[in-house]
Amino acid sequence: MIKIPYWRLNPEQVFLNCLAVVKAPNEREYVVQFETSNGKFTAFVPNQYVNVEGKYISAAIIADVDGGVLVDIPVETMTSGPRFLIKDSEKDKLLNFQAAGRGNGSQ
Numbered sequence: 001m002i003k004i005p006y007w008r009l010n011p012e013q014v015f016l017n018c019l020a021v022v023k024a025p026n027e028r029e030y031v032v033q034f035e036t037s038n039g040k041f042t043a044f045v046p047n048q049y050v051n052v053e054g055k056y057i058s059a060a061i062i063a064d065v066d067g068g069v070l071v072d073i074p075v076e077t078m079t080s081g082p083r084f085l086i087k088d089s090e091k092d093k094l095l096n097f098q099a100a101g102r103g104n105g106s107q
Contacts, residue, residue, distance in 0.1 A: 005063035005070055015056040015096040016073060032057055036094065037087055041077040049074045056096050071095070 019040075020033040030050045033042045034057075049058040063070040068087040076082050086094055 003065045003067070005065045007063045008061065011060035011062045011072070014059050014061055014071070015051065015054070016059040016071065017094055017096055018055045018057060021050060021052050021055050021057075034094070036084055037090060038085065041079060041084075043073065043075050043077040045073070045075055054096070059095070061095075 018032045018034045022031045024031045029044045061069045
């Protein structure tokens with residue numbers, strides 16, 4: 001059965017927790033790695049979307065689906081686009097709601 005998303009008119013600002021955050025060769029970016037139930041992903045993310053100390057990047061919940069949420073990050077990953085399904089069972093591990101109230105973090 002196809003899961004139909006319920007699109008949010010006002011996406012919710014959150015942060016996506018990362019496994020690794022490393023300075024990229026381009027000094028205006030970081031290489032980040034994160035993992036969902038669909039696998040590991042790597043992306044080059046501009047500085048302004050990265051919190052190095054907290055190891056997370058800016059993201060937004062754009063839709064609700066049965067059993068999870070659709071999340072957008074500011075860039076495409078090396079193997080897929082910028083949109084991911086985060087299951088309800090992994091939201092607490094992957095999404096940082098508390099940091100979202102403090103802005104985009106620091107470089």
